[in-house]
Amino acid sequence: MRLRFVLSQLASGLRRNVSMTVSVVLVTFISLVFVGAAALLQMQIGNMKDDWYDRVEVSVFMCPQDSAVPTCATGEVSEEQLADIEELLASEALAPYVDEVFFETKEEAYAAFQEQMPDTVWTQSLTPEQMQVSFRIKLVDPEQYQVVADELTGRPGVEDVVDQRALLEPLFLILDRATLLAVALAGVMIVTAVLLITTTIRLSAMSRRRETSIMRLVGASNLFIQLPFMLEGALAALAGAALAVGGLWLAARYLVEGWLATEFQWVQFVDTGDVLLIAPLLVAAAILLAGISSLVSLSRYTRV
Structure with a gap:
């Protein structure tokens, strides 16, 4: 009975805030793409250094x-x-x-x-x-x-x-700076994602103040009241993480393996296996984003 109620509240919240939920998904997707790209760039630099420094x-x-x-x-x-x-x-x-x-x-x-x-x-x-x-x-x-x-x-x-190593240093310097740029952009997008998730949860909580008040009167716990809102943010963030992993996998499969690896066979590029390796980290980052946003919002708008 409780599970059914929580799921009904979750569905109701998603219906009421469709545009905000979609925004959260997209911003989370973009921010985690930058995070994943930065991680893959560092893995690529490591591969090239291990391979080329042994040959110089x-x-x-x-x-x-x-x-x-x-x-x-x-x-x-x-x-x-x-x-x-x-x-x-x-x-x-x-x-x-x-x-x-x-x-x-x-x-x-x-x-x-x-x-x-x-x-x-x-x-x-x-x-x-x-x-x-x-x-x-x-x-x-x-x-x-x-x-x-x-x-x-x-x-x-x-x-x-x-x-000969001196000839490779400018290339590695460019890649390192590209990684820093990706990390900086990821940081900005992550802050944006946190703010969006926080705003979405606040709007959802404010639109259901009546239901929340009734639940308080019948003795519902904080966790039971807050759980639907937490799940809204978590689902949106996880959807963004899934899109980010899928986008990076497609880029690795068709752009890197399907094109770059065939054109430059002397370079050991990252592949889809590396994307799957960092996928759990992206999912964990999405859960962390949702968790931080939920704590910030719910501590004020749904506390007893």
């Missing part, structure tokens, strides 16, 4: 002919200078930092350049003799780049030491 190398470019760098004052790198660098990279001092070392000849550098930039004016004008020999160093920990760079920079025969 330190490139040590040796002196070519006619270089203006002071360490190349004697001209093109000599065999003795190459041997000194090889000995340094194999030394015990750098053993904790250096995982593998690859030596790239002029011919190998020329072949790699032709493969990366085929059918261009540069590939037609360059010859193997114009290329630089170099060492490619795979580090045990990419974060320890500076230790290796300090040992190699300024040595005779070394023109430049390049950390």
Whole structure:
């Protein structure tokens, strides 16, 4: 009997505040989409860092002919200078930092350049003799780049030491800032959702003051009086969470897996499994929104 009464009150409240309920659903949906997008962006950044940082190398470019760098004052790198660098990279001092070392000849550098930039004016004008020999160093920990760079920079025969990771940092910086923007927008929308849910519950409570007064007179508890109003906010918030999860799943399925993953196969993108992983968090956030809004509203408008 009590359950039937609560459900009837819930249905009555939803009918009386259809427009406000729809607004709550939409605002909750948008706010949780931003929250989910921020979470997925952080997961994407983590995937890319784990994948790409393991592949990055330190490139040590040796002196070519006619270089203006002071360490190349004697001209093109000599065999003795190459041997000194090889000995340094194999030394015990750098053993904790250096995982593998690859030596790239002029011919190998020329072949790699032709493969990366085929059918261009540069590939037609360059010859193997114009290329630089170099060492490619795979580090045990990419974060320890500076230790290796300090040992190699300024040595005779070394023109430049390049950390490939530095090329990726601007991309990760952009993604981090996009995440912060999504979080900021999510925060604004969450505040809006709380205010809307609070307003909806207040309107519903005010429109049913007579029923509430009768329930008080017959000795109904606070929980029994407040439960229909709490369920209104919870249902609206959960509907918004369901739409947010569905929207993110569709975006991951068709935009990411169906397009980006096929166009950029060398990137490990987030997928629908990641969306399902964060889905419980979005549902929990929706319940938390409804709970906070209900406590704010009902403590004033339905207390005995």
